[in-house]
Amino acid sequence: MAKIAPFRAVRYNLEKIQDPVSVTAPPYDVISPALQDDLYRRSPFNLVRLILGKIEPDDDAANNRYTRAAGFFRQWQDDGILVRDREPSIYLYDEEYQAEGMGTVVRKGFIALARLEDFATGMVKPHEKTLSGPKADRLQLTKACEANFSPIFGLYSDPCCVQEALTWELKKRTPDFEVTDDDGVVHRLWQVTDRTVIGRICGLLENKPLFIADGHHRYETALNYRDFRRAQSEGFSGKELFNYVLMYFANMEDQGMLIFPTHRVVHGLEAFRLEPFLTELGVYFEVEAHTVDPDDADSRRQARDILRNKGENKPAIGLFAGGRTLYVLTLKDAASMDAFFDEKTSKALRTLDVSILHRLVLEKMLHITSEAQEQQTHLGYVKNFDEPFSMVQSGQCQMAFLMNSTRMVQVRDVANAGEKMPQKSTYFYPKLLSGLVINPIVCGETVED
Structure with missing residues (x-):
């Protein structure tokens, strides 16, 4: 070896x-x-x-x-x-x-x-x-x-x-x-x-x-x-x-x-409207609204804790699109991801938070293609949990997807399956x-x- x-x-x-x-x-x-x-x-x-x-x-x-x-x-x-x-x-x-x-x-x-x-x-x-x-x-x-x-x-x-x-x-x-x-x-x-x-x-x-x-x-x-x-x-x-x-x-x-997470920010989408997007998200996710003060450190910390707790048992993604609301998205049914992957793709890759975000949300719902993702068209990456809130509030981006950390066992399982995660799925600190x-x-x- x-x-x-x-x-x-x-x-x-x-x-x-x-x-x-x-x-x-x-x-x-x-x-x-x-x-x-x-x-x-x-x-x-x-x-x-x-x-x-x-x-x-x-x-x-x-x-x-x-x-x-x-x-x-x-x-x-x-x-x-x-x-x-x-x-x-x-x-x-x-x-x-x-x-x-x-x-x-x-x-x-x-x-x-x-x-x-x-x-x-x-x-x-x-x-x-x-x-x-x-x-x-x-x-x-x-x-x-x-x-x-x-x-x-x-x-x-x-x-x-x-x-x-x-x-x-x-x-x-x-x-x-x-x-x-x-x-x-x-x-x-x-x-x-x-x-x-x-x-x-x-x-x-x-x-x-x-x-x-x-x-x-x-x-x-x-x-x-x-x-x-x-x-x-x-x-x-x-x-x-x-x-x-x-x-x-x-x-x-x-x-x-x-392993720390890398968060995603989305910008430059023409004619984007939040309400229809939330309705479409509701088909696949349980969508919970939590109050957050984007300018308060304690409130942001509480939001991060909520996201972590939700992600302990199933994939969970945070969505912040301005105002004082954090939406926590938890996948209703892992089998719903089967339609977005080849049948040979391992469950480990299909049910990763980042895979769900990139394939289901970014590609299917927001129409940001895999090529556009690689070129970071409409998409940016941020490591600090607090920064996406200020980027949305200032108008630098339209929305931010806040991520939980990829776990070590997930890294090992995907690698052992001979598969690749989306870019910036892991941040080893x-x-x-x-x-x-x-x-x-x-x-x-x-x-x-």
């Missing part, structure tokens, strides 16, 4: 970087233009210049964000800003954060290389759809820089928490790298070179499938890059570094593993920080057995 390996990471040289937080960055796909500008200002060595460089007006095939990233990557290594570890290692990676109602939570995992497997083998299981644009972008970056700058987020199942037991003693020492990000999440990294520990951890995962939690575009990009490099090689053993990808491994049974370790895909090097 899964094949993982230690590697010699490229890391920031803390003898030359006095403020580590100034050089790290969130994943490229959550960096807004404003944050990109801010990261550029924080340090001339911030990783944003590698993972999401600015586009300049005179860019061409020979000089662009990808070639500039490659130039920065080479120069920073030449200048000792980035240095490569001497020994193949794995890197323990903990994230400590505050979760509402839970207090301090720590998600524990480690970073290593994972052998790239085609999805058809069933060894690596995706759960979300991908788009061609981001994959083309990441492939150009990988070709230019020959490196993985950010790890894929991978999950495995281990109810006995063997990896955690093997490594807890190692974490008693001071971390090799520790930063607190803009959201207050504390990121800690420990390098592990002990061959015995590495061997036991690698052995732990050899009989387990891997589930992609986050980084679907980057994983498919790595597959495409592997195939590109193989086509350039007269022969390959399978141990070349381009056959592997940088991955963060976390136990899906870890108590620090939380916190995000992995980019800049802790880099995997250089060095020509001629191979992984260790």
Whole structure:
């Protein structure tokens, strides 16, 4: 099944970087233009210049964000800003954060290389759809820089928490790298070179499938890059570094593993009227009206609790279209979703809150096609529960659909069925920080057995 390996990471040289937080960055796909500008200002060595460089007006095939990233990557290594570890290692990676109602939570995992497997083998299981644009972008970056700058987020199942037991003693020492990000999440990294520990951890995962939690575009990009490099090689053993990808491994049974929802906002629908829409919703859903003050934090919190409680036993979606009313939609009959899916589609996918919203509500009732959804025509995504209320009240959008979190068992069941959820069905919090370790895909090097 899964094949993982230690590697010699490229890391920031803390003898030359006095403020580590100034050089790290969130994943490229959550960096807004404003944050990109801010990261550029924080340090001339911030990783944003590698993972999401600015586009300049005179860019061409020979000089662009990808070639500039490659130039920065080479120069920073030449200048000792980035240095490569001497020994193949794995890197323990903990994230400590505050979760509402839970207090301090720590998600524990480690970073290593994972052998790239085609999805058809069933060894690596995706759960979300991908788009061609981001994959083309990441492939150009990988070709230019020959490196993985950010790890894929991978999950495995281990109810006995063997990896955690093997490594807890190692974490008693001071971390090799520790930063607190803009959201207050504390990121800690420990390098592990002990061959015995590495061997036991690698052995732990050899009989387990891997589930992609986050980084679907980057994983498919790595597959495409592997195939590109193989086509350039007269022969390959399978141990070349381009056959592997940088991955963060976390136990899906870890108590620090939380999934947050992503809410949907709808805008720009001509001739939309709420009353006929509510009538149509009533055919499929129990529609309950609850009073909410969109400007009051306590009232919004109560609305979220109502939605969570309704979603404990059956799919439930919140609808806010202005005023002081939150409509809670609970599906009357799960069998009603059969008409919107192929008969071979698993029940796990048919009865997901996000599947019901996208297929039944957005496509059938609001006529927002799957293509329009992918292009985010009439549709936007918001992670914060409070923001959709203000967006509706200000007229930025016509309505907001408030979602409950997708559960871990649902992610596993859909992935095991070989199926894909709609985009942004899961939001694994916190995000992995980019800049802790880099995997250089060095020509001629191979992984260790």
